[in-house]
Amino acid sequence: xxxxxxxxxxxxxxxxxxxxxxxxxxxxxxxxxxxxxxxxxxxxxxxxxxxxxxxxxxxxxxxxxxxxxxxxxxxxxxxxxxxxxxxxxxxxxxxxxxxxxxxxxxxxxxxxxxxxxxxxxxxxxxxxxxxxxxxxxxxxxxxxxxxxxxxxxxxxxxxxxxxxxxxxxxxxxxxxxxxxxxxxxxxxxxxxxxxxxxxxxxxxxxxxxxxxxxxxxxxxxxxxxxxxxxxxxxxxxxxxxxxxxxxxxxxxxxxxxxxxxxxxxxxxxxxxxxxxxxxxxxxxxxxxxxxxxxxxxxxxxxxxxxxxxxxxxxxxxxxxxxxxxxxxxxxxxxxxxxxxxxxxxxxxxxxxxxxxxxxxxxxxxxxxxxxxxxxxxxxxxxxxxxxxxxxxxxxxxxxxxxxxxxxxxxxxxxxxxxxxxxxxxxxxxxxxxxxxxxxxxxxxxxxxxxxx
Amino acid sequence: xxxxxxxxxxxxxxxxxxxxxxxxxxxxxxxxxxxxxxxxxxxxxxxxxxxxxxxxxxxxxxxxxxxxxxxxxxxxxxxxxxxxxxxxxxxxxxxxxxxxxxxxxxxxxxxxxxxxxxxxxxxxxxxxxxxxxxxxxxxxxxxxxxxxxxxxxxxxxxxxxxxxxxxxxxxxxxxxxxxxxxxxxxxxxxxxxxxxxxxxxxxxxxxxxxxxxxxxxxxxxxxxxxxxxxxxxxxxxxxxxxxxxxxxxxxxxxxxxxxxxxxxxxxxxxxxxxxxxxxxxxxxxxxxxxxxxxxxxxxxxxxxxxxxxxxxxxxxxxxxxxxxxxxxxxxxxxxxxxxxxxxxxxxxxxxxxxxxxxxxxxxxxxxxxxxxxxxxxxxxxxxxxxxxxxxxxxxxxxxxxxxxxxxxxxxxxxxxxxxxxxxxxxxxxxxxxxxxxxxxxxxxxxxxxxxx
Numbered sequence: 001x002x003x004x005x006x007x008x009x010x011x012x013x014x015x016x017x018x019x020x021x022x023x024x025x026x027x028x029x030x031x032x033x034x035x036x037x038x039x040x041x042x043x044x045x046x047x048x049x050x051x052x053x054x055x056x057x058x059x060x061x062x063x064x065x066x067x068x069x070x071x072x073x074x075x076x077x078x079x080x081x082x083x084x085x086x087x088x089x090x091x092x093x094x095x096x097x098x099x100x101x102x103x104x105x106x107x108x109x110x111x112x113x114x115x116x117x118x119x120x121x122x123x124x125x126x127x128x129x130x131x132x133x134x135x136x137x138x139x140x141x142x143x144x145x146x147x148x149x150x151x152x153x154x155x156x157x158x159x160x161x162x163x164x165x166x167x168x169x170x171x172x173x174x175x176x177x178x179x180x181x182x183x184x185x186x187x188x189x190x191x192x193x194x195x196x197x198x199x200x201x202x203x204x205x206x207x208x209x210x211x212x213x214x215x216x217x218x219x220x221x222x223x224x225x226x227x228x229x230x231x232x233x234x235x236x237x238x239x240x241x242x243x244x245x246x247x248x249x250x251x252x253x254x255x256x257x258x259x260x261x262x263x264x265x266x267x268x269x270x271x272x273x274x275x276x277x278x279x280x281x282x283x284x285x286x287x288x289x290x291x292x293x294x295x296x297x298x299x300x301x302x303x304x305x306x307x308x309x310x311x312x313x314x315x316x317x318x319x320x321x322x323x324x325x326x327x328x329x330x331x332x333x334x335x336x337x338x339x340x341x342x343x344x345x346x347x348x349x350x351x352x353x354x355x356x357x358x359x360x361x362x363x364x365x366x367x368x369x370x371x372x373x374x375x376x377x378x379x380x381x382x383x384x385x386x387x388x389x390x391x392x393x394x395x396x397x398x399x400x401x402x403x404x405x406x407x408x409x410x411x412x413x414x415x416x417x418x419x420x421x422x423x424x425x426x427x428x429x430x431x432x433x434x435x436x437x438x439x440x441x442x443x444x445x446x447x448x449x450x451x452x
Numbered sequence: 453x454x455x456x457x458x459x460x461x462x463x464x465x466x467x468x469x470x471x472x473x474x475x476x477x478x479x480x481x482x483x484x485x486x487x488x489x490x491x492x493x494x495x496x497x498x499x500x501x502x503x504x505x506x507x508x509x510x511x512x513x514x515x516x517x518x519x520x521x522x523x524x525x526x527x528x529x530x531x532x533x534x535x536x537x538x539x540x541x542x543x544x545x546x547x548x549x550x551x552x553x554x555x556x557x558x559x560x561x562x563x564x565x566x567x568x569x570x571x572x573x574x575x576x577x578x579x580x581x582x583x584x585x586x587x588x589x590x591x592x593x594x595x596x597x598x599x600x601x602x603x604x605x606x607x608x609x610x611x612x613x614x615x616x617x618x619x620x621x622x623x624x625x626x627x628x629x630x631x632x633x634x635x636x637x638x639x640x641x642x643x644x645x646x647x648x649x650x651x652x653x654x655x656x657x658x659x660x661x662x663x664x665x666x667x668x669x670x671x672x673x674x675x676x677x678x679x680x681x682x683x684x685x686x687x688x689x690x691x692x693x694x695x696x697x698x699x700x701x702x703x704x705x706x707x708x709x710x711x712x713x714x715x716x717x718x719x720x721x722x723x724x725x726x727x728x729x730x731x732x733x734x735x736x737x738x739x740x741x742x743x744x745x746x747x748x749x750x751x752x753x754x755x756x757x758x759x760x761x762x763x764x765x766x767x768x769x770x771x772x773x774x775x776x777x778x779x780x781x782x783x784x785x786x787x788x789x790x791x792x793x794x795x796x797x798x799x800x801x802x803x804x805x806x807x808x809x810x811x812x813x814x815x816x817x818x819x820x821x822x823x824x825x826x827x828x829x830x831x832x833x834x835x836x837x838x839x840x841x842x843x844x845x846x847x848x849x850x851x852x853x854x855x856x857x858x859x860x861x862x863x864x865x866x867x868x869x870x871x872x873x874x875x876x877x878x879x880x881x882x883x884x885x886x887x888x889x890x891x892x893x894x895x896x897x898x899x900x901x902x903x904x
């Protein structure tokens with residue numbers, strides 16, 4: 001392609017990679033979508049370079065796919081129309097931890113785990129923690145408004161974004177938002193870029209607020225001999241106005257596949273468990289635990305494991321985080337859903353998963369952030385079952401929307417959910433989004449084919 | 453006017469009021485802007501009626517000014533181009549407090565204080581609390597993304613909005629957002645309507661999340677004999693990672709005007725005080741207070757009054773909230789500013805106020821939410837000083853923006869700050885906002901002349 005030669009002339013040969021192996025690697029994410037291929041990958045080192053790439057792409061109408069860690073599961077990072085993938089792996093600096101103002105300034109390519117570690121050194125906490133935090137980037141987190149287990153008490157990514165440096169589709173650079181705790185000057189532009197999955201602009205710097213690192217974390221592990229009990233128990237915790245930082249759910253559908261690694265923690269009759277975590281001051285956490293114990297008891301907990309040590313805690317979370325990668329190694333294809341319903345309807349989500357098993361004869365693995373109504377319902381399928389899978393997914397979405405839920409609580413729309421957005425949003429709402437896309441990306445070069 | 457006759461035919465004479473006294477009342481807010489007059493006021497009772505009004509207005513290109521409590525100080529509720537004021541005083545129902553899902557469904561005309569009272573009965577807390585909460589409406593709060601003293605720990609209105617029913621400029625009704633804790637389906641439309649000051653759509657129902665009512669509130673009253681000490685102390689509290697729910701600041705510039713009502717609380721040499729409040733579990737609050745005492749000591753507190761009783765607390769807050777209405781009764785015109793800077797720069801705001809006094813020879817009263825860097829710098833002026841006032845305001849904004857601050861932390865742009873938006877935002881950012889306005893309100897009938 002002619003334009004690649006030109007791009008290499010502009011940026012240098014070592015910065016514009018078009019050999020096939022790299023193109024293949026940078027054309028995949030965790031969605032399992034495999035049939036797209038970018039034309040080249042560019043590795044900018046500054047906002048200025050990102051701007052130059054976009055000016056170039058705009059001039060020649062070349063599709064741009066911004067890419068963080070490639071850990072998304074909805075296809076947001078797939079270069080559906082070819083073109084240039086922008087990798088932010090060289091823009092990975094933590095620029096400033098401002099202790100006095102409790103803010104953080106980072107480049108988009110920083111791995112989330114590095115943020116956790118660095119801010120912790122200064123006594124701060126950045127809560128949103130998607131399970132992929134060892135590999136995902138903060139830029140990707142902003143693009144998807146990432147969540148994770150710790151959001152019940154602490155909120156999702158949007159609760160922490162103060163301002164953004166954004167390069168617009170024609171290469172123009174803007175700063176939007178403000179590094180202040182309160183900000184009311186005009187429309188909420190950072191809020192529109194946030195969660196836009198690379199379709200409205202490309203982030204080059206991110207300004208976040210931090211909170212003090214909690215003094216103390218306490219973890220409870222609670223097995224149940226009925227899945228429904230675990231679901232109801234989670235809703236009851238919230239109904240009792242107890243707000244842990246996490247309530248994670250894992251059930252027998254996961255045990256079956258992962259096996260002893262998980263099962264050895266529990267009595268034989270366990271069919272589901274909750275992993276509950278409190279944080280805060282020691283006295284506060286102690287009181288929370290006093291308050292939750294009778295709720296767990298009343299709601300059929302078989303056992304309540306408290307006093308879990310830090311290394312055990314780390315191990316439990318590692319197992320929890322490894323479920324999805326493990327599923328992906330089973331030989332099945334994995335469709336990882338992230339539907340979310342209001343707190344009180346959580347046990348219905350577990351029932352819906354059962355219905356899918358029966359109706360569509362698919363393996364369904366269920367785990368996730370039950371505390372905020374957000375369960376990962378993973379459909380395991382084989383190539384010949386594509387049609388069945390699609391029907392099962394649509395069934396899931398329709399059931400969830402009936403419960404005032406959403407088809408995506410964390411992962412975003414990307415490619416996989418695009419055709420289903422109409423299940424929860426009417427045409428007018430979708431058409432407003434199309435118009436917003438059009439004013440910010442009139443040539444449709446920014447991550448084309450995604451969301452709407 | 454012909455269209456008013458027609459509007460009366462459609463809605464009934466008793467619902468469309470065009471007698472001069474009502475028009476005058478509904479053409480003012482707390483901004484002091486007095487030279488606009490609407491043509492009539494309509495009092496819809498349902499979403500359907502709001503939609504009919506907007507269809508009518510769209511057909512005849514009549515300006516619409518949605519109005520809550522009329523307590524805004526930036527002119528957002530002023531019918532700058534005449535036309536119809538929509539009052540939501542008849543859409544004032546609390547529709548549902550959903551205890552299991554910790555959510556609230558309300559009509560826009562509900563007075564904020566009624567929300568506080570009602571949710572408290574069920575053990576819930578809705579934190580954002582602009583000083584006007586006895587008169588302002590939740591619809592106005594959404595339109596301005598209102599703040600208040602309790603936002604340091606608990607965040608502003610945007611942290612509590614889940615979804616909105618909105619009537620668009622041509623009368624179409626949409627629901628945007630989701631009643632779930634996490635939501636990632638497409639662009640963040642609720643986030644764009646939120647804070648749009650009635651320029652993008654008209655809210656007819658609001659879905660909010662609630663948090664559990666804190667067990668305990670403790671208040672500290674802390675006088676200083678230098679204003680700067682109070683400012684530095686506030687930043688030092690935050691730097692020590694202590695997060696009260698409020699840190700309010702009031703200084704001698706207020707004492708001078710209000711007099712004994714405030715002064716009697718303090719030693720004679722007091723030149724400023726902080727009103728600090730913690731909430732949470734009893735043990736947690738106790739520990740917070742243990743932690744803050746040495747910080748206050750070290751930062752030159754003359755006294756530290758603890759153990760303040762509930763009736764005293766109520767009285768203190770009432771005095772605090774009454775400062776602005778009191779200033780308005782002095783005979784001066786009051787320009788109430790709401791600049792906000794990062795935590796660490798707060799004491800600079802106090803200095804800037806001093807500079808304004810000296811340079812422009814204006815009375816300046818300073819109080820506000822110093823804990824989150826958001827001070828109300830009130831400029832008192834007389835008619836012949838208009839020009840001086842404008843120069844002083846611009847001086848303030850430029851100084852604040854130099855500190856990475858914003859020209860408005862709470863009040864919004866409205867009319868008064870419109871010409872100054874360019875001080876903190878560049879042309880591209882403003883032009884994106886113009887384009888968003890255009891796609892949502894192509895005929896420019898929704899609160900025309902505001903923000904951009």
